[in-house]
Amino acid sequence: MASSSSSSFIGQALTNSRDHHFDWSIVVLKNGVHTVYNVELHSGMTGTTAMHAIRKAYKGTKPTILWFHARSLLKDAVISSFTASPDPEAQDYPRSVIIASNRPLIELTKAFHDPSLLAGSGAALIRENPQFNPKNPTDGHYHAILIKTEASRWLFVVGMASTILVASVIGYVVGHFTRTAILGVVAGATTVSVFAFIQASIGCSFKE
Incomplete structure (x- = not known):
């Protein structure tokens, strides 16, 4: 028991x-x-x-x-x-x-x-x-x-490639229509700067 x-x-x-x-x-x-x-x-x-x-x-x-x-x-x-x-x-x-x-x-x-x-x-x-x-x-x-x-590192790489492509297109279009190469270069450089800032902000998340 x-x-x-x-x-x-x-x-x-x-x-x-x-x-x-x-x-x-x-x-x-x-x-x-x-x-x-x-x-x-x-x-x-x-x-x-x-x-x-x-x-x-x-x-x-x-x-x-x-x-x-x-x-x-x-x-x-x-x-x-x-x-x-x-x-x-x-x-x-x-x-x-x-x-x-x-x-x-x-x-x-x-x-x-x-x-x-x-x-x-x-x-x-x-x-x-x-x-x-x-x-x-x-x-x-x-x-x-x-x-x-x-x-996503993949999105980061795609973003960088897209930046170069978009900057090139914008620079070409601006330069073609204004017939001023300098304005085309400035437009392209400005685009790169904006995207670079965005990508730098994204890149910071890798370090958090």
């Missing part, structure tokens, strides 16, 4: 462990401001299921994505203590935060784009990244998964 009770207790404990719910924090860019959201997970989730939940939550935030951005990147972000909630029980999500620092999460970025890569990993994803739980600050700091996008 005691053995049966013991087995029942162990089974109940395992069930409770699988059903343990908690949150992970993700940060996305909304209207130029980093905003933190919580994603509800549970300890019984496999890595693939957890990543699907993160992807769904990210899309649900309707993040600001510029047209020339193509690929999402995941980073381990440290939230500034000035904006981190001192009370993990406070339900003040979403809210704006300041990112103090961040580092790339190469493996999680690959899994974000292809969750099937985590098939067979069990709950390793959750077990090995407890820092993203807002109730478990690491070294006194609150961490979150920063999900951002980067500019």
Whole structure:
């Protein structure tokens, strides 16, 4: 009888462990401001299921994505203590935060784009990244998964080629109709300058 009770207790404990719910924090860019959201997970989730939940939550935030951005990147972000909630029980999500620092999460970025890569990993994803739980600050700091996008290098190259082509056409047309080579050169140079400024702004996103 005691053995049966013991087995029942162990089974109940395992069930409770699988059903343990908690949150992970993700940060996305909304209207130029980093905003933190919580994603509800549970300890019984496999890595693939957890990543699907993160992807769904990210899309649900309707993040600001510029047209020339193509690929999402995941980073381990440290939230500034000035904006981190001192009370993990406070339900003040979403809210704006300041990112103090961040580092790339190469493996999680690959899994974000292809969750099937985590098939067979069990709950390793959750077990090995407890820092993203807002109730478990690491070294006194609150961490979150920063999900951002980067500019497409392909679009960047196409933009440069298009700049040269458009500048050449404009310069030729202006020079032909005004019969002044100097005006054609000036028009072409002005076009290049405008596009160069735009492309430089885009290029900055590679370094963020």
